Amino acid sequence: MAKKTYDLLFKLLLIGDSGVGKTCILFRFSDDAFTSTFISTIGIDFKIKTVELRGKKIKLQIWDTAGQERFHTITTSYYRGAMGIMLVYDITNEKSFENIVKWLRNIDEHANEDVEKMILGNKCDMTDKRVVNKERGEAIAREHGIRFMETSAKSNINIERAFCELAEAILDKTSGRESAENPERVIIDRRNNEKAPGYSKCCA
Amino acid sequence: MSNAGTQIDQPPLSFENAPESDSELRKRLAIETIITQSIDKRISLDVLIKFSLSSHGLVNDNIRRVLWPQLAGVDVNNLQPAPSLDALQNHPEYNQVVLDVNRSLKRFPPGIPYEQRIALQDQLTVLILRVIKKYPNLRYYQGYHDVAVTFLLVAGEEVAYAIMEQLSTTHFSECMQETMEATQRRLMFIWPVVKFENPELYTFLQKSTVGTLFALPWYLTWFGHSLNSYKSVVRLYDYFLASPIYTPIFVTAAILLYRSNEILKEDCDMASVHCLLSRLPEDLPFEELLKTSSTLFNKYSLTVIEKDVDEMIRNENEQRKAEEKRILERRKKTSRPVTASKSLGLIQWLPNVLTSKSVLVTTAVSIVVGVCAYYYKNQYLAAGIS
Numbered sequence: 001m002a003k004k005t006y007d008l009l010f011k012l013l014l015i016g017d018s019g020v021g022k023t024c025i026l027f028r029f030s031d032d033a034f035t036s037t038f039i040s041t042i043g044i045d046f047k048i049k050t051v052e053l054r055g056k057k058i059k060l061q062i063w064d065t066a067g068q069e070r071f072h073t074i075t076t077s078y079y080r081g082a083m084g085i086m087l088v089y090d091i092t093n094e095k096s097f098e099n100i101v102k103w104l105r106n107i108d109e110h111a112n113e114d115v116e117k118m119i120l121g122n123k124c125d126m127t128d129k130r131v132v133n134k135e136r137g138e139a140i141a142r143e144h145g146i147r148f149m150e151t152s153a154k155s156n157i158n159i160e161r162a163f164c165e166l167a168e169a170i171l172d173k174t175s176g177r178e179s180a181e182n183p184e185r186v187i188i189d190r191r192n193n194e195k196a197p198g199y200s201k202c203c204a
Numbered sequence: 205m206s207n208a209g210t211q212i213d214q215p216p217l218s219f220e221n222a223p224e225s226d227s228e229l230r231k232r233l234a235i236e237t238i239i240t241q242s243i244d245k246r247i248s249l250d251v252l253i254k255f256s257l258s259s260h261g262l263v264n265d266n267i268r269r270v271l272w273p274q275l276a277g278v279d280v281n282n283l284q285p286a287p288s289l290d291a292l293q294n295h296p297e298y299n300q301v302v303l304d305v306n307r308s309l310k311r312f313p314p315g316i317p318y319e320q321r322i323a324l325q326d327q328l329t330v331l332i333l334r335v336i337k338k339y340p341n342l343r344y345y346q347g348y349h350d351v352a353v354t355f356l357l358v359a360g361e362e363v364a365y366a367i368m369e370q371l372s373t374t375h376f377s378e379c380m381q382e383t384m385e386a387t388q389r390r391l392m393f394i395w396p397v398v399k400f401e402n403p404e405l406y407t408f409l410q411k412s413t414v415g416t417l418f419a420l421p422w423y424l425t426w427f428g429h430s431l432n433s434y435k436s437v438v439r440l441y442d443y444f445l446a447s448p449i450y451t452p453i454f455v456t457a458a459i460l461l462y463r464s465n466e467i468l469k470e471d472c473d474m475a476s477v478h479c480l481l482s483r484l485p486e487d488l489p490f491e492e493l494l495k496t497s498s499t500l501f502n503k504y505s506l507t508v509i510e511k512d513v514d515e516m517i518r519n520e521n522e523q524r525k526a527e528e529k530r531i532l533e534r535r536k537k538t539s540r541p542v543t544a545s546k547s548l549g550l551i552q553w554l555p556n557v558l559t560s561k562s563v564l565v566t567t568a569v570s571i572v573v574g575v576c577a578y579y580y581k582n583q584y585l586a587a588g589i590s
Contacts, residue, residue: 018346019303037309042347042421042429045482046475061475068300068346073383074417 006050006059010170011081012163015103016088017096018067021122024153025088026064029163034154041066044075051164053171060167072106079110083174084118084166091121091137091150092129100140116169118147120162125152222435224263231255232263235271245270253446257498259491261442268358268438275445278366286361289326292333297344304349305329311353311428327361328353335368342372342380347424351376354428354441375449379424389513391416391423393450396512397457397500405464412472418481419456426452430484443494451501458496459488 014022023041028034030047046063063082065075079085087103089096100119107117121137124130134150141148147165151158224232235255238247252275255262262268273280292298305328312321332352336344351371355364378386394416399406421429426444428437444451460467460481470480 018300019307038307039310039429040304040307040346040349042424043417046479048475048479066346070343070345070382070384073385074388074420 007056009059010083012062012084013082014064014086017099020088020090020096021153022088023064026062028153028159076110083170084116086118086120088120088122090123091132092123092126094131097132118166121150124150125155228260228263231260235267256442256446261439265358272359273363276367276370283362286330289330295333301329301332304346308349308353328356331361331365334365335372347429350425350428391419392513393453393509394457396509398460401461402464408468412477413474414477418478423452436490454497454500458493
């Protein structure tokens, strides 16, 4: 069993309406794959990927949540521990974009004050079905002072970049703080159930 | 099944062509003999329950098609024809249901003709919307479609509707409440069972703060969402249809107990344990697990379990309040000069150290320090900082 180390552990959270592609985004990032036969997420699930940023090995623990409103009481209890939140909408679904405001309110209510946020307009490969143009996404992000990107899990557009930018923003924030550093470079014993991920170089 | 019969020619669907074992063959023949000898294919409920609970359950889908409605208490001679999809498109949950039905491809047999699959998916949408339209107090949840598709594939749309109507007002009514609070509380019923059976495992799981969310999809879908083997899913459905209402709790406890060695070797933190538990091994010995589940169900009264859970919830609430208080106090302290708080701490401890019971106190202090260290370590872990 290979023993691996990491310097920092970042907890990220994916939220957004049902069907916007949260699980697909995560799957593209963690396994570099896409299939159209994805299943609905019930409750909450997570994946781990280790990336290297500025010479530091960063273990990303990414929690994927169910979009349906009735699971919100369950999923919001996970907001508190998150250091970064990705808020996803679907550029072919107007409602999912309108609900961004609602999700931002949710973050304000349940997450840490200094949580890093990012808005993602997913499915940007589906140009003929687009109903939310990029400018509207940019505008709402600017209004709330949040990073923004259009992504496609299917065509692998901006997925890695999004995660790395979010991780980098968290790194900027924590690098000043001694407590975030992992003083002992904790040894993780990777077991069979967890696919040992290779360290991927983040977008430099 | 008028609609299904006239619209598409629907052959029996089968996912696996595993050869029938000797014991499966014997059981199948025994059940088939009883069905043939019965009037109107009806067999006594006692016998039916025994068949469903014992090894291999109802063996195959041809038998399930006949006996599931009887197990669920559905009268197949009094079925209502399904409305058209168009008639239900205005339902507020329509979009959510369609989203989930479209993402249920995994539940259909591989190689099923496209037109047939689309027709079945439409039937699934209609089936679900019909139930929630008839019972406006029942709310659709993601996962409900996993239950409905299992019955649809075995029994056809009209029988499946009648079964889902029955189950939605009994077994799943709690899950279909306005919020998931009752379901979250129900899932905690696994803890007393695990605690009484394997205290070490219970302590480990509590220490990891894993919670019960790993079991949520199991409970909401009778494992249909989480198992890859179709054969195991329908076998479990035999068992649950013939069992009292909260039985999935006991199957969950049986799985945890069965995997205890593997679990105890895992890193004792929330993410690692959640990851291990939420992925069900392919080779779970379900017949054995179902026997354990029945034994556990008979061993522990729900009243005793419920009392224990209420106490757990009370303790958790108190702990949470105490924690919030501690955090507030810590914030106050950190805003004061550091030296002052340090010396204050020393003055508080010194008199105690000088008493005749100093050894005892020193031990107690080191335990407290240890507990505090552990607590803070966990706090940092919970915050994602280690």
